[in-house]
Amino acid sequence: MQDICEIKEQICDVCHKMWQLGWVAANDGNVSVRLEDGTFLATPTGISKSFITPEKLVLINDKGEVLDGQPGYKPSSEIKMHLRCYRERPDVNGVVHAHPPTATGYAVAGKSLDEYSMIETVIAIGSIPLTPYGTPSTDEVPEAITPYLQDHDVLLLQNHGALTVGADLLTAYYRMETLELYAKISLNAHLLGGAKEIPMEQIDKLLYLRKHYYKVTGRHPGYKKYPSK
Incomplete structure:
Protein backbone atom coordinates (compact mmCIF):
# COMPACT_ATOMS: atom_id res chain seq x y z
CA MET A 1 0.00 0.00 0.00
CA GLN A 2 1.48 3.32 -1.07
CA ASP A 3 1.81 6.17 1.40
CA ILE A 4 0.57 9.08 -0.72
CA CYS A 5 1.65 11.66 1.85
CA GLU A 6 5.18 10.27 1.78
CA ILE A 7 5.25 10.36 -2.03
CA LYS A 8 4.07 13.97 -2.03
CA GLU A 9 6.82 14.90 0.43
CA GLN A 10 9.36 13.14 -1.76
CA ILE A 11 8.22 15.08 -4.83
CA CYS A 12 8.60 18.32 -2.87
CA ASP A 13 12.07 17.30 -1.66
CA VAL A 14 13.16 16.60 -5.24
CA CYS A 15 11.75 19.93 -6.45
CA HIS A 16 13.52 21.86 -3.71
CA LYS A 17 16.79 20.04 -4.39
CA MET A 18 16.54 20.82 -8.12
CA TRP A 19 16.09 24.51 -7.34
CA GLN A 20 18.92 24.54 -4.79
CA LEU A 21 21.28 22.94 -7.30
CA GLY A 22 20.42 25.54 -9.94
CA TRP A 23 18.83 23.07 -12.33
CA VAL A 24 15.68 25.19 -12.66
CA ALA A 25 14.83 28.88 -12.52
CA ALA A 26 11.50 30.65 -12.14
CA ASN A 27 8.83 28.09 -13.11
CA ASP A 28 11.12 25.72 -15.04
CA GLY A 29 11.07 21.95 -14.76
CA ASN A 30 8.48 19.39 -13.74
CA VAL A 31 8.24 16.19 -11.73
CA SER A 32 5.72 13.36 -11.74
CA VAL A 33 5.07 9.97 -10.14
CA ARG A 34 2.85 7.10 -11.27
CA LEU A 35 0.68 5.72 -8.47
CA GLU A 36 -0.42 2.11 -8.04
CA ASP A 37 -3.97 2.86 -9.22
CA GLY A 38 -2.73 4.22 -12.56
CA THR A 39 -3.16 7.89 -11.70
CA PHE A 40 -0.30 10.37 -11.45
CA LEU A 41 0.90 13.08 -9.10
CA ALA A 42 2.49 16.02 -10.88
CA THR A 43 3.89 19.44 -10.12
CA PRO A 44 1.63 22.32 -11.16
CA THR A 45 2.42 24.83 -13.85
CA GLY A 46 3.41 28.40 -13.05
CA ILE A 47 5.02 27.75 -9.65
CA SER A 48 8.72 27.80 -8.79
CA LYS A 49 10.03 24.45 -7.65
CA SER A 50 11.34 26.23 -4.55
CA PHE A 51 7.75 26.95 -3.48
CA ILE A 52 6.24 23.51 -4.11
CA THR A 53 4.37 22.06 -1.13
CA PRO A 54 2.29 18.84 -0.94
CA GLU A 55 -1.07 20.59 -1.21
CA LYS A 56 0.00 22.28 -4.46
CA LEU A 57 0.51 18.99 -6.31
CA VAL A 58 -2.18 17.83 -8.72
CA LEU A 59 -3.60 14.36 -9.28
CA ILE A 60 -4.22 13.56 -12.94
CA ASN A 61 -5.32 10.66 -15.13
CA ASP A 62 -3.50 9.20 -18.13
CA LYS A 63 -4.95 11.92 -20.36
CA GLY A 64 -3.53 14.70 -18.21
CA GLU A 65 -6.95 15.66 -16.84
CA VAL A 66 -7.02 16.95 -13.26
CA LEU A 67 -8.76 14.61 -10.83
CA ASP A 68 -7.85 16.45 -7.65
CA GLY A 69 -6.05 19.64 -6.74
CA GLN A 70 -6.48 23.16 -5.49
CA PRO A 71 -8.78 25.37 -7.60
CA GLY A 72 -6.96 26.77 -10.62
CA TYR A 73 -4.02 24.38 -10.34
CA LYS A 74 -3.15 22.26 -13.36
CA PRO A 75 -0.11 20.32 -14.56
CA SER A 76 2.48 21.78 -16.89
CA SER A 77 1.71 21.48 -20.59
CA GLU A 78 4.85 19.34 -20.71
CA ILE A 79 2.99 16.61 -18.85
CA LYS A 80 2.49 15.12 -22.32
CA MET A 81 6.18 14.22 -22.29
CA HIS A 82 5.83 12.53 -18.89
CA LEU A 83 2.75 10.59 -19.92
CA ARG A 84 4.52 9.35 -23.04
CA CYS A 85 7.31 7.97 -20.84
CA TYR A 86 4.79 6.10 -18.70
CA ARG A 87 2.90 4.79 -21.72
CA GLU A 88 6.02 3.51 -23.46
CA ARG A 89 7.71 2.19 -20.32
CA PRO A 90 5.57 0.19 -17.86
CA ASP A 91 8.66 -0.11 -15.65
CA VAL A 92 8.84 3.67 -15.15
CA ASN A 93 7.15 5.21 -12.11
CA GLY A 94 9.01 8.51 -11.80
CA VAL A 95 9.94 11.22 -14.32
CA VAL A 96 12.07 14.34 -13.85
CA HIS A 97 12.53 17.19 -16.33
CA ALA A 98 15.03 19.95 -15.56
CA HIS A 99 17.61 22.28 -17.09
CA PRO A 100 20.90 21.36 -15.37
CA PRO A 101 23.29 23.97 -16.82
CA THR A 102 26.18 21.87 -18.07
CA ALA A 103 24.08 19.05 -19.50
CA THR A 104 21.71 21.58 -21.04
CA GLY A 105 24.76 23.32 -22.51
CA TYR A 106 25.41 20.14 -24.49
CA ALA A 107 21.75 20.07 -25.57
CA VAL A 108 21.94 23.70 -26.72
CA ALA A 109 25.23 23.05 -28.53
CA GLY A 110 23.64 20.12 -30.37
CA LYS A 111 25.91 17.51 -28.80
CA SER A 112 25.10 14.09 -27.40
CA LEU A 113 26.94 12.82 -24.33
CA ASP A 114 27.94 9.48 -25.77
CA GLU A 115 31.57 9.00 -24.81
CA TYR A 116 32.23 5.87 -22.76
CA SER A 117 34.91 7.51 -20.66
CA MET A 118 33.78 7.31 -17.02
CA ILE A 119 33.23 3.99 -15.25
CA GLU A 120 30.27 5.07 -13.11
CA THR A 121 28.39 6.59 -16.03
CA VAL A 122 28.99 3.59 -18.27
CA ILE A 123 27.45 1.35 -15.61
CA ALA A 124 24.62 3.64 -14.56
CA ILE A 125 23.24 5.09 -17.80
CA GLY A 126 25.45 4.50 -20.84
CA SER A 127 25.40 6.95 -23.73
CA ILE A 128 23.00 9.89 -23.58
CA PRO A 129 21.39 10.81 -26.90
CA LEU A 130 20.25 14.23 -28.03
CA THR A 131 16.62 13.97 -29.10
CA PRO A 132 15.29 16.10 -31.99
CA TYR A 133 13.92 19.58 -31.39
CA GLY A 134 10.28 19.80 -30.38
CA THR A 135 8.08 22.80 -29.66
CA PRO A 136 7.17 22.84 -25.95
CA SER A 137 3.53 22.16 -25.05
CA THR A 138 2.93 20.28 -28.32
CA ASP A 139 3.04 16.61 -29.26
CA GLU A 140 6.36 17.28 -30.99
CA VAL A 141 8.30 16.69 -27.77
CA PRO A 142 6.76 13.31 -26.86
CA GLU A 143 7.10 12.23 -30.49
CA ALA A 144 10.76 13.28 -30.48
CA ILE A 145 11.65 11.25 -27.37
CA THR A 146 9.67 8.10 -28.17
CA PRO A 147 12.28 6.39 -30.39
CA TYR A 148 14.84 6.62 -27.57
CA LEU A 149 12.77 5.49 -24.58
CA GLN A 150 13.19 1.75 -25.07
CA ASP A 151 16.99 1.94 -24.74
CA HIS A 152 17.58 4.96 -22.51
CA ASP A 153 16.66 6.28 -19.08
CA VAL A 154 18.40 9.62 -19.65
CA LEU A 155 17.83 11.98 -22.58
CA LEU A 156 19.05 15.39 -23.66
CA LEU A 157 16.31 17.48 -25.30
CA GLN A 158 17.66 19.63 -28.12
CA ASN A 159 17.71 23.36 -27.21
CA HIS A 160 15.64 22.54 -24.14
CA GLY A 161 17.05 20.54 -21.23
CA ALA A 162 17.13 17.00 -19.89
CA LEU A 163 14.73 14.19 -19.04
CA THR A 164 15.28 11.21 -16.74
CA VAL A 165 13.06 8.27 -15.82
CA GLY A 166 13.24 5.60 -13.16
CA ALA A 167 11.46 2.75 -11.43
CA ASP A 168 10.74 5.32 -8.72
CA LEU A 169 11.17 9.06 -8.33
CA LEU A 170 14.46 8.96 -6.44
CA THR A 171 16.03 6.79 -9.14
CA ALA A 172 14.93 9.29 -11.80
CA TYR A 173 16.32 12.14 -9.68
CA TYR A 174 19.65 10.38 -9.08
CA ARG A 175 19.99 9.85 -12.83
CA MET A 176 19.66 13.60 -13.32
CA GLU A 177 22.45 14.07 -10.76
CA THR A 178 24.60 11.54 -12.61
CA LEU A 179 23.92 13.26 -15.92
CA GLU A 180 24.92 16.71 -14.70
CA LEU A 181 28.08 15.50 -12.96
CA TYR A 182 29.12 13.57 -16.06
CA ALA A 183 28.45 16.61 -18.26
CA LYS A 184 30.74 18.70 -16.03
CA ILE A 185 33.47 16.06 -16.09
CA ARG A 219 17.25 0.29 -19.61
CA HIS A 220 20.76 0.59 -21.02
CA PRO A 221 21.78 1.16 -24.65
CA GLY A 222 24.82 -1.08 -24.49
CA TYR A 223 27.47 0.53 -26.67
CA LYS A 224 25.80 3.12 -28.87
CA LYS A 225 26.98 6.38 -30.44
CA TYR A 226 24.93 9.31 -31.71
CA PRO A 227 25.88 12.06 -34.17
CA SER A 228 25.84 15.65 -32.97
CA LYS A 229 23.27 17.99 -34.54
Whole structure:
Protein backbone atom coordinates (compact mmCIF):
# COMPACT_ATOMS: atom_id res chain seq x y z
CA MET A 1 0.00 0.00 0.00
CA GLN A 2 1.48 3.32 -1.07
CA ASP A 3 1.81 6.17 1.40
CA ILE A 4 0.57 9.08 -0.72
CA CYS A 5 1.65 11.66 1.85
CA GLU A 6 5.18 10.27 1.78
CA ILE A 7 5.25 10.36 -2.03
CA LYS A 8 4.07 13.97 -2.03
CA GLU A 9 6.82 14.90 0.43
CA GLN A 10 9.36 13.14 -1.76
CA ILE A 11 8.22 15.08 -4.83
CA CYS A 12 8.60 18.32 -2.87
CA ASP A 13 12.07 17.30 -1.66
CA VAL A 14 13.16 16.60 -5.24
CA CYS A 15 11.75 19.93 -6.45
CA HIS A 16 13.52 21.86 -3.71
CA LYS A 17 16.79 20.04 -4.39
CA MET A 18 16.54 20.82 -8.12
CA TRP A 19 16.09 24.51 -7.34
CA GLN A 20 18.92 24.54 -4.79
CA LEU A 21 21.28 22.94 -7.30
CA GLY A 22 20.42 25.54 -9.94
CA TRP A 23 18.83 23.07 -12.33
CA VAL A 24 15.68 25.19 -12.66
CA ALA A 25 14.83 28.88 -12.52
CA ALA A 26 11.50 30.65 -12.14
CA ASN A 27 8.83 28.09 -13.11
CA ASP A 28 11.12 25.72 -15.04
CA GLY A 29 11.07 21.95 -14.76
CA ASN A 30 8.48 19.39 -13.74
CA VAL A 31 8.24 16.19 -11.73
CA SER A 32 5.72 13.36 -11.74
CA VAL A 33 5.07 9.97 -10.14
CA ARG A 34 2.85 7.10 -11.27
CA LEU A 35 0.68 5.72 -8.47
CA GLU A 36 -0.42 2.11 -8.04
CA ASP A 37 -3.97 2.86 -9.22
CA GLY A 38 -2.73 4.22 -12.56
CA THR A 39 -3.16 7.89 -11.70
CA PHE A 40 -0.30 10.37 -11.45
CA LEU A 41 0.90 13.08 -9.10
CA ALA A 42 2.49 16.02 -10.88
CA THR A 43 3.89 19.44 -10.12
CA PRO A 44 1.63 22.32 -11.16
CA THR A 45 2.42 24.83 -13.85
CA GLY A 46 3.41 28.40 -13.05
CA ILE A 47 5.02 27.75 -9.65
CA SER A 48 8.72 27.80 -8.79
CA LYS A 49 10.03 24.45 -7.65
CA SER A 50 11.34 26.23 -4.55
CA PHE A 51 7.75 26.95 -3.48
CA ILE A 52 6.24 23.51 -4.11
CA THR A 53 4.37 22.06 -1.13
CA PRO A 54 2.29 18.84 -0.94
CA GLU A 55 -1.07 20.59 -1.21
CA LYS A 56 0.00 22.28 -4.46
CA LEU A 57 0.51 18.99 -6.31
CA VAL A 58 -2.18 17.83 -8.72
CA LEU A 59 -3.60 14.36 -9.28
CA ILE A 60 -4.22 13.56 -12.94
CA ASN A 61 -5.32 10.66 -15.13
CA ASP A 62 -3.50 9.20 -18.13
CA LYS A 63 -4.95 11.92 -20.36
CA GLY A 64 -3.53 14.70 -18.21
CA GLU A 65 -6.95 15.66 -16.84
CA VAL A 66 -7.02 16.95 -13.26
CA LEU A 67 -8.76 14.61 -10.83
CA ASP A 68 -7.85 16.45 -7.65
CA GLY A 69 -6.05 19.64 -6.74
CA GLN A 70 -6.48 23.16 -5.49
CA PRO A 71 -8.78 25.37 -7.60
CA GLY A 72 -6.96 26.77 -10.62
CA TYR A 73 -4.02 24.38 -10.34
CA LYS A 74 -3.15 22.26 -13.36
CA PRO A 75 -0.11 20.32 -14.56
CA SER A 76 2.48 21.78 -16.89
CA SER A 77 1.71 21.48 -20.59
CA GLU A 78 4.85 19.34 -20.71
CA ILE A 79 2.99 16.61 -18.85
CA LYS A 80 2.49 15.12 -22.32
CA MET A 81 6.18 14.22 -22.29
CA HIS A 82 5.83 12.53 -18.89
CA LEU A 83 2.75 10.59 -19.92
CA ARG A 84 4.52 9.35 -23.04
CA CYS A 85 7.31 7.97 -20.84
CA TYR A 86 4.79 6.10 -18.70
CA ARG A 87 2.90 4.79 -21.72
CA GLU A 88 6.02 3.51 -23.46
CA ARG A 89 7.71 2.19 -20.32
CA PRO A 90 5.57 0.19 -17.86
CA ASP A 91 8.66 -0.11 -15.65
CA VAL A 92 8.84 3.67 -15.15
CA ASN A 93 7.15 5.21 -12.11
CA GLY A 94 9.01 8.51 -11.80
CA VAL A 95 9.94 11.22 -14.32
CA VAL A 96 12.07 14.34 -13.85
CA HIS A 97 12.53 17.19 -16.33
CA ALA A 98 15.03 19.95 -15.56
CA HIS A 99 17.61 22.28 -17.09
CA PRO A 100 20.90 21.36 -15.37
CA PRO A 101 23.29 23.97 -16.82
CA THR A 102 26.18 21.87 -18.07
CA ALA A 103 24.08 19.05 -19.50
CA THR A 104 21.71 21.58 -21.04
CA GLY A 105 24.76 23.32 -22.51
CA TYR A 106 25.41 20.14 -24.49
CA ALA A 107 21.75 20.07 -25.57
CA VAL A 108 21.94 23.70 -26.72
CA ALA A 109 25.23 23.05 -28.53
CA GLY A 110 23.64 20.12 -30.37
CA LYS A 111 25.91 17.51 -28.80
CA SER A 112 25.10 14.09 -27.40
CA LEU A 113 26.94 12.82 -24.33
CA ASP A 114 27.94 9.48 -25.77
CA GLU A 115 31.57 9.00 -24.81
CA TYR A 116 32.23 5.87 -22.76
CA SER A 117 34.91 7.51 -20.66
CA MET A 118 33.78 7.31 -17.02
CA ILE A 119 33.23 3.99 -15.25
CA GLU A 120 30.27 5.07 -13.11
CA THR A 121 28.39 6.59 -16.03
CA VAL A 122 28.99 3.59 -18.27
CA ILE A 123 27.45 1.35 -15.61
CA ALA A 124 24.62 3.64 -14.56
CA ILE A 125 23.24 5.09 -17.80
CA GLY A 126 25.45 4.50 -20.84
CA SER A 127 25.40 6.95 -23.73
CA ILE A 128 23.00 9.89 -23.58
CA PRO A 129 21.39 10.81 -26.90
CA LEU A 130 20.25 14.23 -28.03
CA THR A 131 16.62 13.97 -29.10
CA PRO A 132 15.29 16.10 -31.99
CA TYR A 133 13.92 19.58 -31.39
CA GLY A 134 10.28 19.80 -30.38
CA THR A 135 8.08 22.80 -29.66
CA PRO A 136 7.17 22.84 -25.95
CA SER A 137 3.53 22.16 -25.05
CA THR A 138 2.93 20.28 -28.32
CA ASP A 139 3.04 16.61 -29.26
CA GLU A 140 6.36 17.28 -30.99
CA VAL A 141 8.30 16.69 -27.77
CA PRO A 142 6.76 13.31 -26.86
CA GLU A 143 7.10 12.23 -30.49
CA ALA A 144 10.76 13.28 -30.48
CA ILE A 145 11.65 11.25 -27.37
CA THR A 146 9.67 8.10 -28.17
CA PRO A 147 12.28 6.39 -30.39
CA TYR A 148 14.84 6.62 -27.57
CA LEU A 149 12.77 5.49 -24.58
CA GLN A 150 13.19 1.75 -25.07
CA ASP A 151 16.99 1.94 -24.74
CA HIS A 152 17.58 4.96 -22.51
CA ASP A 153 16.66 6.28 -19.08
CA VAL A 154 18.40 9.62 -19.65
CA LEU A 155 17.83 11.98 -22.58
CA LEU A 156 19.05 15.39 -23.66
CA LEU A 157 16.31 17.48 -25.30
CA GLN A 158 17.66 19.63 -28.12
CA ASN A 159 17.71 23.36 -27.21
CA HIS A 160 15.64 22.54 -24.14
CA GLY A 161 17.05 20.54 -21.23
CA ALA A 162 17.13 17.00 -19.89
CA LEU A 163 14.73 14.19 -19.04
CA THR A 164 15.28 11.21 -16.74
CA VAL A 165 13.06 8.27 -15.82
CA GLY A 166 13.24 5.60 -13.16
CA ALA A 167 11.46 2.75 -11.43
CA ASP A 168 10.74 5.32 -8.72
CA LEU A 169 11.17 9.06 -8.33
CA LEU A 170 14.46 8.96 -6.44
CA THR A 171 16.03 6.79 -9.14
CA ALA A 172 14.93 9.29 -11.80
CA TYR A 173 16.32 12.14 -9.68
CA TYR A 174 19.65 10.38 -9.08
CA ARG A 175 19.99 9.85 -12.83
CA MET A 176 19.66 13.60 -13.32
CA GLU A 177 22.45 14.07 -10.76
CA THR A 178 24.60 11.54 -12.61
CA LEU A 179 23.92 13.26 -15.92
CA GLU A 180 24.92 16.71 -14.70
CA LEU A 181 28.08 15.50 -12.96
CA TYR A 182 29.12 13.57 -16.06
CA ALA A 183 28.45 16.61 -18.26
CA LYS A 184 30.74 18.70 -16.03
CA ILE A 185 33.47 16.06 -16.09
CA SER A 186 33.11 15.64 -19.86
CA LEU A 187 33.44 19.39 -20.40
CA ASN A 188 36.53 19.53 -18.18
CA ALA A 189 38.06 16.60 -20.05
CA HIS A 190 37.56 18.37 -23.37
CA LEU A 191 39.17 21.52 -21.98
CA LEU A 192 42.17 19.35 -21.07
CA GLY A 193 42.50 17.94 -24.56
CA GLY A 194 39.74 15.36 -24.80
CA ALA A 195 38.40 12.37 -22.91
CA LYS A 196 40.09 8.97 -23.23
CA GLU A 197 37.45 6.34 -23.89
CA ILE A 198 37.41 3.02 -22.07
CA PRO A 199 38.40 0.06 -24.32
CA MET A 200 35.52 -2.03 -25.62
CA GLU A 201 36.55 -5.17 -23.73
CA GLN A 202 36.48 -3.19 -20.48
CA ILE A 203 33.07 -1.73 -21.33
CA ASP A 204 31.75 -5.27 -21.74
CA LYS A 205 32.99 -6.10 -18.24
CA LEU A 206 31.29 -3.01 -16.81
CA LEU A 207 28.00 -3.91 -18.47
CA TYR A 208 28.28 -7.42 -17.03
CA LEU A 209 28.74 -5.90 -13.56
CA ARG A 210 25.71 -3.66 -14.11
CA LYS A 211 23.49 -6.65 -14.82
CA HIS A 212 24.86 -9.33 -12.53
CA TYR A 213 26.46 -7.49 -9.60
CA TYR A 214 24.91 -4.05 -9.21
CA LYS A 215 21.54 -5.19 -10.63
CA VAL A 216 20.70 -1.71 -11.90
CA THR A 217 17.05 -1.24 -12.84
CA GLY A 218 15.91 0.37 -16.07
CA ARG A 219 17.25 0.29 -19.61
CA HIS A 220 20.76 0.59 -21.02
CA PRO A 221 21.78 1.16 -24.65
CA GLY A 222 24.82 -1.08 -24.49
CA TYR A 223 27.47 0.53 -26.67
CA LYS A 224 25.80 3.12 -28.87
CA LYS A 225 26.98 6.38 -30.44
CA TYR A 226 24.93 9.31 -31.71
CA PRO A 227 25.88 12.06 -34.17
CA SER A 228 25.84 15.65 -32.97
CA LYS A 229 23.27 17.99 -34.54
